[in-house]
Amino acid sequence: MQAEAGRLKKRSLTIAGHRTSVSLEEPFWDALGRLAQARGLSVQALVAEIDRARGGSNLSSAIRVHVLAAYVARAGEAL
Structure with a gap:
């Protein structure tokens, strides 16, 4: 499982x-x-929102940061 978790899809x-x-x-x-x-939302619609807000950063990186920020916010912490 750990090896697969690091593989890109x-x-x-x-x-x-x-x-x-x-x-x-x-x-x-x-x-x-x-x-x-x-x-x-669909995944595509959420990615479109992330894309509009990302500025000049790489889209894959912006998605990872968005996911991390969402889960950190759910935990009641700040990034």
């Missing part, structure tokens, strides 16, 4: 009318899916 999404590929570790895809579901 690439998925294709359409964001702002453009097809793109995003590579994330499976635990991040799972957490992103749970966060999207909790907000009543």
Whole structure:
């Protein structure tokens, strides 16, 4: 399980009318899916929100930071 957790999984999404590929570790895809579901969004819609807010950072990195911030906030801590 630990070795698989570090493996990247690439998925294709359409964001702002453009097809793109995003590579994330499976635990991040799972957490992103749970966060999207909790907000009543598709993963694609949540990634589009993250994309609009990311500034110039890498999209995969922005997604990881978003997931981390969401879980840290749920724990009542600050990043």
